[in-house]
Amino acid sequence: MGTMKRQILIHPDPRLKKVAAAVDDLTDARRALAEDMLETMYDAPGIGLAAPQVGVLERLIVLDCAKDEDQPPRPLVMFNPEVVSASDETRVYEEGCLSIPEQFADVTRPSEVTVRWMDADGAEQEEGFAGLWATCVQHEIDHLNGKLFIDYLGTLKRQMITRKMKKLKRELARG
Numbered sequence: 747m748g749t750m751k752r753q754i755l756i757h758p759d760p761r762l763k764k765v766a767a768a769v770d771d772l773t774d775a776r777r778a779l780a781e782d783m784l785e786t787m788y789d790a791p792g793i794g795l796a797a798p799q800v801g802v803l804e805r806l807i808v809l810d811c812a813k814d815e816d817q818p819p820r821p822l823v824m825f826n827p828e829v830v831s832a833s834d835e836t837r838v839y840e841e842g843c844l845s846i847p848e849q850f851a852d853v854t855r856p857s858e859v860t861v862r863w864m865d866a867d868g869a870e871q872e873e874g875f876a877g878l879w880a881t882c883v884q885h886e887i888d889h890l891n892g893k894l895f896i897d898y899l900g901t902l903k904r905q906m907i908t909r910k911m912k913k914l915k916r917e918l919a920r921g
């Protein structure tokens with residue numbers, strides 16, 4: 747059975763605002779979903795994707811921030827990811843999102859985080875992340891709580907981006 751590219755939801759969509767459910771049973775269907783999400787993410791191209799972005803309200807994210815040519819790919823699949831500690835030190839990064847195409851804005855987050863998750867084999871993992879990995883994993887975990895990077899921005903900026911996305915969706919619907 748091959749992998750399949752999934753359609754990425756575009757903001758605004760009520761499914762992007764929901765709190766996703768914990769995964770307590772690692773089924774083949776869920777592993778296949780994770781593979782599909784990786785393919786969808788690489789194809790976009792992007793460095794992270796959360797299950798709600800493909801319309802599945804479960805706590806699953808995928809990421810690979812080794813995007814330089816000289817780094818080998820490092821696809822990570824995280825079920826029920828949780829930030830267990832975060833640095834006081836922060837980092838500002840110009841974030842984007844596959845559900846908010848071509849819009850970017852500075853977001854401040856802890857510069858280092860320790861994350862605990864269950865991998866695709868059902869094993870518990872814990873690892874510290876810094877730099878782009880730290881930004882990305884926090885952005886993706888936010889998706890599981892119905893939070894988008896534009897929720898960190900001021901009201902005016904957020905409304906401006908949302909208006910642009912509504913226009914884009916109307917255009918896409920027209921085909």
Ligand code: NI
Pocket residue numbers: 842843844845885886889
């Ligand atoms: Ni995103």
